[in-house]
Amino acid sequence: MNRFDAIICDNDGCLTAEDTSPFDLAALSRIAEHNAIAARDRDRPVLTLCSGRPIPFVEAMCRLLANDVLPAIAENGVWIYDPRTNAMELDPRINTEHLEAVHEMERWIAADFEPKGVDIQPGKRASVSLWHADTEYLRTTVCDTIRDRAEREAWPFRVSMTWFYINCDLNFITKGTAIERLIERDGLDRTRLAGIGDTPSDVAIAERVAWFGCPANASPEIRERADYVASKPEAQGVLELLNVIDAMSVAGE
Ligand SMILES: [Mg+2]
Structure with a gap:
């Protein structure tokens, strides 16, 4: 009867705002209600997270959204x-040398950029995320300097800019590689997965699910990939997408 078994959902710009705005607790509570019913009655797919956020944030969101049945992805694919069980599984391909490169990069950034007001986001293990009050400074100066240095040092990183952060991720780790791990690990069927995302990095989700939706605030590049774009933004949009997904199950599509 269920069309889908799981919904793989990005966090920032989908469940919460990109900036530091408060949670839309009313909308998130309704998503939690959906998840509690899904876990109890197995009549609808559970929504889980696939996020660039550090693992403690993702753990807290699982609790908030009443997801205690399906693994979530954190740190852009580093963790499941x-x-x-409360288990935290690092991608097994990440070795000591990779972690050394992360530390080396962090030491250099701390020495050169922390005095200029760049913050290294705490709580990450195998990636580095940087923030500065002046996003333009990050985008125009810091990002290129880091990219050049990573290339010179042969550090194995992909350096990219999000709305407010520079993300330095190991070049063989993406949200997509973690979804592959999750599918394998939990015996999921990709033809029975739905996904939700709002920026081009969520193509990694769109490529691995049978149905993909976006909240109204999604960027044009990712909307092109969507089967459905909600009329409302962020968590309200995710709620709208849950209704669309549930209606597909009822209709037997
Ligand atoms: Mg996002």
Whole structure:
């Protein structure tokens, strides 16, 4: 009867705002209600996270959204967090040398950029995220300097800019590689997965699910990939997409 078994959902710009605005608790509570019913009655797909956020944030969101049955993805694919057991699984391909490169890069950034007001986001293990009050400074100066240095040092990183952060991710780790791990690990069927995202990095989700939706605030590049774009932004949009997904199950599509 269910069309889907799981919904893989990005966090920033989907469940929460990109900036530091408060949670839309009314909308998130309704998503939690959906998840609680999904876990109890198995009549609808559970929504889980696939996020660039550090693992403690993702763990907290699993609790908030009443997802205690399906693993979530954190730190842009570095981690799978299993809320059933509290297990935190680092991608097994990440070795000591990779972690050394992360530390080396962090030391250099701390020395050169922290005095200029760049913050290294705490709580990440195998990636580095940087923030500055002046996003333009990050975008125009810091990002290129880091990219050049990573190339010179042969550090294995992909350096990219999000709305407010520079992300330095190991070049063989993406949200997509973690979704592949999750599918394999939990025996999921990709033809029975739905996904939600709002920026081009969520193409990694769109490529691995049978149905993909966007909230109204999604960027044009990712909207092109969507089967459905909600009329409302962020968590309100995700709620709207849950209704569309549930209606597809009822209709037997
Ligand atoms: Mg996002």
